[in-house]
Amino acid sequence: MIPLAEDVLAGQTRAIARAISRVENGHPDKEALIDALYPHGGTSLILGLTGPPGSGKSSLLDLLIDKERSAGKSIAVIAVDPTSPFSGGAILGDRLRMQKHATDDHVFIRSMASRGHLGGVAGATSDAIKVLDAAGFDIIIIETIGVGQTEIDIVELSDIVMLVLVPGLGDEIQALKAGVMEIGDIFIVNKSDRDDADKVKAHIEYVLNFKYMEKPDQKNPIVMTSAVKQDGINTLRDTIQTYYQTILNNGMLEQKRKQRIKAEIKNLITAKIKSKVEAFLHDQGSIEAMVDGLYEKKRSPYAIINEKLNRFLQEKQSI
Numbered sequence: 359m360i361p362l363a364e365d366v367l368a369g370q371t372r373a374i375a376r377a378i379s380r381v382e383n384g385h386p387d388k389e390a391l392i393d394a395l396y397p398h399g400g401t402s403l404i405l406g407l408t409g410p411p412g413s414g415k416s417s418l419l420d421l422l423i424d425k426e427r428s429a430g431k432s433i434a435v436i437a438v439d440p441t442s443p444f445s446g447g448a449i450l451g452d453r454l455r456m457q458k459h460a461t462d463d464h465v466f467i468r469s470m471a472s473r474g475h476l477g478g479v480a481g482a483t484s485d486a487i488k489v490l491d492a493a494g495f496d497i498i499i500i501e502t503i504g505v506g507q508t509e510i511d512i513v514e515l516s517d518i519v520m521l522v523l524v525p526g527l528g529d530e531i532q533a534l535k536a537g538v539m540e541i542g543d544i545f546i547v548n549k550s551d552r553d554d555a556d557k558v559k560a561h562i563e564y565v566l567n568f569k570y571m572e573k574p575d576q577k578n579p580i581v582m583t584s585a586v587k588q589d590g591i592n593t594l595r596d597t598i599q600t601y602y603q604t605i606l607n608n609g610m611l612e613q614k615r616k617q618r619i620k621a622e623i624k625n626l627i628t629a630k631i632k633s634k635v636e637a638f639l640h641d642q643g644s645i646e647a648m649v650d651g652l653y654e655k656k657r658s659p660y661a662i663i664n665e666k667l668n669r670f671l672q673e674k675q676s677i
């Protein structure tokens with residue numbers, strides 16, 4: 359086994375950080391590293407934490423880390439895209455919070471830029487999760503800002519998605535109707551110290567009532583929190599535990615994890631084939647010849663494409 363994998367399995371913080379850098383940068387050892395680590399994973403609970411900028415995700419996370427540490431649990435956090443233009447002021451706060459845990463080997467916090475990854479940030483995050491899982495963290499939390507497609511791809515990597523909403527979102531509350539509700543397993547109404555927090559809760563309940571009209575027993579939990587007042591954090595922790603037990607017992611966790619594996623297989627195979635084909639077309643420079651042949655109507659499209667594809671398959675007997 360490559361030495362770095364052994365150090366990750368031994369839980370060495372620096373090795374874990376280095377391994378994540380390798381998966382992020384597409385290091386030549388990346389695949390061997392992940393393959394060596396993968397069989398040792400499967401024990402971490404993976405939580406997604408998402409919500410609009412400034413809704414208090416990092417503040418809640420900080421309190422949750424304290425609670426889990428008091429209970430003897432180890433916890434790793436990947437914060438995706440903390441450099442979003444919306445979050446300017448929050449970065450300093452995040453750094454200060456991180457420092458608090460800097461000397462604790464059982465807390466690992468890592469930021470990941472949302473751009474500049476070979477294979478996309480969801481792929482890099484997925485591999486980073488495998489590293490942390492193999493390193494033996496009890497809980498892995500993925501924090502993402504917003505609810506765009508990239509964020510949805512990322513939170514789908516988690517076993518339980520927590521969606522943070524706050525009073526005063528204005529128009530954004532409309533987004534609740536447009537499918538955002540679909541991704542949340544546990545709804546957190548943070549800033550419950552503010553007016554109108556009850557209205558947000560009522561609104562979520564209203565939407566969920568429609569969604570679960572026929573199966574009210576499966577309705578998602580809603581937790582009221584105030585990170586500044588440190589209210590509701592124990593309830594949040596209990597809610598996560600209960601939800602986890604429920605999906606473990608009713609088979610949803612297994613189903614979710616298998617779906618995730620299936621999606622990853624498809625993504626990885628598709629991405630690999632795509633890059634091979636692109637390199638093949640590029641190498642030969644022959645795409646221009648094809649363009650000319652088609653432009654001048656000397657060739658027909660499907661004939662020329664199938665001919666090219668057959669040549670590709672003959673040449674590429676293996677990856």
Ligand SMILES: Nc1nc2c(ncn2[C@@H]2O[C@H](COP(=O)(O)OP(=O)(O)OP(=O)(O)O)[C@@H](O)[C@H]2O)c(=O)[nH]1
Nearest residue numbers: 411412413414415416417445448503549584585586
């Ligand atoms: N009143 C009130 N303010 C809060 C609460 N939680 C967080 N805040 C404040 O909201 C601001 C943003 O908090 P963060 O924890 O950085 O929010 P975030 O969701 O991580 O922000 P981004 O990472 O930028 O998306 C900070 O000024 C917090 O002090 C709360 O429960 N009540």
Ligand SMILES: [Mg+2]
Nearest residue numbers: 415416448452
């Ligand atoms: Mg944050």
